[in-house]
Amino acid sequence: MVKKTISKSPGKQRRQVRTAALHERKSLLKCRLDEFLQEEYGLRSLVIKKGDLVRIMRGQFRDTEGKVTSVSYKKGLVYLDNTTITKADGKEAAVPIHPSNLMLVKLELDDERKTLIENKVMKVAESEE
Numbered sequence: 472m473v474k475k476t477i478s479k480s481p482g483k484q485r486r487q488v489r490t491a492a493l494h495e496r497k498s499l500l501k502c503r504l505d506e507f508l509q510e511e512y513g514l515r516s517l518v519i520k521k522g523d524l525v526r527i528m529r530g531q532f533r534d535t536e537g538k539v540t541s542v543s544y545k546k547g548l549v550y551l552d553n554t555t556i557t558k559a560d561g562k563e564a565a566v567p568i569h570p571s572n573l574m575l576v577k578l579e580l581d582d583e584r585k586t587l588i589e590n591k592v593m594k595v596a597e598s599e600e
Contacts, residue, residue, distance in 0.1 A: 488547075493544055493545065496544045496545070497518060497544050498518065499547060500544065500570045501517065501518055501519075501570065502517065502518070502519045502525065502570045502571075502574065502575050503515065503516050503573075503575065504516060504517060504574070504575050505526075505576050508576075508578065512592065513592050514588065514592065514595075517578070517588070519542055519573070519575070520539065520542065520578075520579055520584065521539050521540065521541060521542060521579070522538065522539060522579030523538070523539045523578055523579050524536060524538055524539075524576045524577035525537060525538075525539060525549075525551065525575055525576060526574045526576050527551075527568065527572060527573060528572055528573065528574055529572040530572055532554050532566070535553060535554070536576060537551035537552050537553040537554060538552045539551060539552075540552050543567070547570075548567035548569060549568050549570055550565045550566075550568075551565070551566075554566045
């Protein structure tokens with residue numbers, strides 16, 4: 472297994488994010504878990520998914536909670552149900568938010584996500600031994 476070299480140059484780091492494949496961009500959309508969820512699942516962060524309940528930690532909509540309506544892997548942004556602005560022509564527009572400014576409060580659990588969490592917990596437990 473060959474280890475990838477990681478550059479310290481900010482420009483090269485931005486270029487790697489910009490030119491990353493779609494499946495690699497999905498892993499960049501990780502979001503911090505709430506303290507209670509961290510204790511419950513034993514994980515620090517998870518990839519955001521449609522239907523999750525999140526709290527906005529930074530920006531114009533700080534300290535508001537909302538449900539994730541869509542996730543753009545290509546742009547690396549998350550859209551929530553209650554973060555809208557009124558445009559000059561009177562239309563409502565959703566405001567995109569970067570996942571680093573969000574905290575997961577409640578997870579949308581389905582079978583796929585449950586197995587993902589179990590596998591991650593098992594992997595962490597094996598690495599500690």
